[in-house]
Amino acid sequence: MAASCVRTVGSFLGKCMTCSSSINTVATQVSQQVELTYSALCRKNLAAAGPEKFTLEYIQKQVEEYEIGKRHLANMMGEDSENFTQEDIDRSITYLFPSGLFEKTARPLMKLIHFPLHKAVQWGADGRPFHFLFYTGKQSYYSLMHDLYGKILKIEKHQDRLRAKGLFSQDAQLISLGPSRWLTKEELELLLVETISTHDYDRFIKLMEHMLCMPYSSTEEEFVQRYRRLLEAQSLKQLVPLLEKDENGVAFSTAEGRRKTSDSSVILRDCGSGHITVNGQDYLQYFPVLQDREQLMFPLQFMGVLGRFNLECKVSGGGRSSQAGALRLAISRALLSFLSEGDGEVMRQAGLLTPDPRVRERKKPGQEGARRKFTWKKR
């Protein structure tokens, strides 16, 4: 089905489409399937082959062909080939190849996928490998460790020279790395284009930490920064709702919140009276339990603005506790637009702005409940 799609695509548009369809993810899968049916006869375990890897030249060729195909497509559609974006491409393809398939991933597609890198050939024509650590099997990893140890020896030599001159001081400034973290194992594997084990990764981190602890390690700062990633402050990721003004000039903001299966939306008005209405009823009537009312007041009491705002709340679904939780989240979010950034950060650290991910755990087969097992009988 998909194969016939690809073939009609190829025949219909000639050279330009065949090159773009070859980048077509559907087509690569299909062509690989076609190739693999032959090689499948030769190789028994297809899963052991691992994910497809590509050489740099192949990737570059694909990118060039994609660009050419994009320009041809733009010309075909009569549009500007310079500013032809991915959305325009998607639109054109759905116009030119209307597909009735329900599975969206099976429809015709023209997009550059992320090609995982593949190692170039590592030995010359005479069969001798280029890298001296080739026979370790993990040449990039071991060469990295080798370089790292070389750097440590260099620092120690530097320290000895300073000691000889009498200029050595124990509290020379260590590297200031800023808010950053080490590369994760996956990121390191991507960098080295090699699989490494958890043990290898731990050894690498330990050696790095060892180097950082030595005085005068600031000389190798650039090397270390290559293996660190910056951490963004979490407070920058908060979405602050808009502060609007209604007809009477009263400032208000709206926000939504969810907890388990409850949905809520809250309108926070800067009136100064402190009335709270939930689904049209007074909050004292709607939440007879003290704990739920405490949860409603929590964000307001925490910021010290108890009597200032009027709350108009709507909530549906779930039980009494999850409705209260959903309302609390909505109130905290609405409150963000009335507060400064520092206060917003304080609310986040108090746990008011995180949506609670805990949901009911499913019952598993062979057990009575989510965790409870059936009574164990010896025979």
Add this chain to the structure above:
Amino acid sequence: MAASISGLLKPWTPRVFLVRWSRYNPYYLEPEVSKEAYSRPATELSAEEKEQRELKTLRPIKAATSGVSSSVFDDPVISKFINMMMEHGNKVLAREIMTQTLENIKKKQVEKYHKASEGEREAIECNPYTIFHQALENCKPVVGLASIQKGGKYYQVPIPLPDNRRRFLAMKWMITECRDNKHRRTHMYEKLSQELLAAFGKEGNVMKKKYELHKMAEANRAYAHYRWW
């Protein structure tokens, strides 16, 4: 770069199902609910606390549970006690019992206060929260026993207990005591207030249990070297 952490921040299910896991990624930190913790200026903090603060700005934080709030009436120890008393998820009932217990303690102490002479009045503690905390402190065991196997036999070895465990044992003994050893017609809050006042005065069954555990630990002192941690 920083965007690659977004994969770490989603509600998380481990690939291999561990026995104890939570819907939060282990990257998340616990929330700090009390207002006082944020009003302290940077000069008062030690280096560790400064580092903690730095870390909190960079890491995501878990949501606060529905049992905690920043209200002055909210006490973490009392919340823990309420959760331990709760059966089949009936938090309303457990909380009701707790409030009735505290009210009862206050009533008894105020009665005692009015009946006492001038000199004795200062010694009588009327605040039910201080009584509760002090009673729990008095009930906490200092050492516990662990069953350690050596040479085919199991020995009861005295071990130091971490703070959480001590608090848990005190609360557990208190609750079990009140559920089991009471007259058929007494309410839970009555029995609990009696026990708490007794523990405050270092008497009562719970204190007896604590002293027995201490005596056992003292008796098995000879095996203390079997502990390897």
